[in-house]
């Protein structure tokens with residue numbers, strides 16, 4: 087009898103996987119030039135990830151710098167564009183971060199990044215005169231209510247903020263559904279956590295070793311966070327023995343060489359995390375820490391060229407030898 091009950095329970099478990107208390111749904115897609123892995127728990131997980139996938143493709147459609155019909159494409163052709171409230175918020179937030187970081191985050195840098203070939207894959211080291219000409223074309227993005235336009239000849243590239251912002255948009259979608267208890271969205275290394283894991287344990291997010299294949303440490307976090315790393319090792323090319331990375335210092339037009347190999351930013355808001363990871367990589371350790379001391383709406387882990395690791399206080403960073411910076 088006991089055996090029969092056990093067999094019955096086993097069969098039930100096999101035929102009714104959808105009835106488990108907290109089913110897991112998973113999805114992989116390629117969007118915004120990167121592989122994305124999505125995981126969600128809860129009765130609505132499957133349907134929610136379908137929605138998140140649609141959202142990510144539609145955001146890619148609008149943010150792509152290489153599609154003439156995208157929002158960014160139309161602005162880059164000199165059009166005045168009417169924005170939805172979401173895109174108005176994206177552009178306003180980007181302009182604010184640009185201003186607060188003293189221009190280290192420069193959304194209108196496309197004339198320069200294009201020269202280096204990072205958006206097309208046709209990498210090359212431009213001549214100094216070309217860089218000067220391109221730098222002179224870096225104008226301003228104007229936002230007047232829900233209307234946006236660029237200075238003539240200017241070109242927008244939201245590559246530094248798009249994935250982080252997309253993560254926050256996905257969180258808004260999950261929150262509205264109320265049938266997802268937790269989610270882990272890996273948008274090509276831009277991590278967005280949401281809610282709780284089924285077993286209540288913390289999210290464990292590895293920080294990649296910029297000089298190797300492994301991890302330098304693991305961040306433990308509970309709840310909803312954006313965790314974004316910018317690193318020179320993520321996208322670069324080598325010419326005549328010199329590495330050229332995809333993060334450009336807007337002050338020079340050349341790849342940023344600020345003494346850092348990576349910056350990880352943890353923030354409640356994805357746009358802040360993504361925009362700051364890029365900007366602090368340009369600024370370097372000292373200026374980056376000054377920025378943190380003045381703002382404190384995020385936490386960060388900095389890795390220097392010599393492999394030293396510095397973290398702002400309050401992070402639960404494990405399996406890592408690092409120094410906590412002074413407040």
Ligand code: ADP
Nearest residue numbers: 190191192193199245246316332333334336364
């Ligand atoms: P990724 O998007 O590869 O995760 P980042 O978020 O750091 O990395 O963004 C880098 C991208 O942003 C570059 O590929 C380029 O398109 C653009 N970019 C490079 N330098 C800057 C900068 N200083 N300010 C704004 N955008 C930049």
Ligand code: MG
Nearest residue numbers: 246360361364
């Ligand atoms: Mg970024």
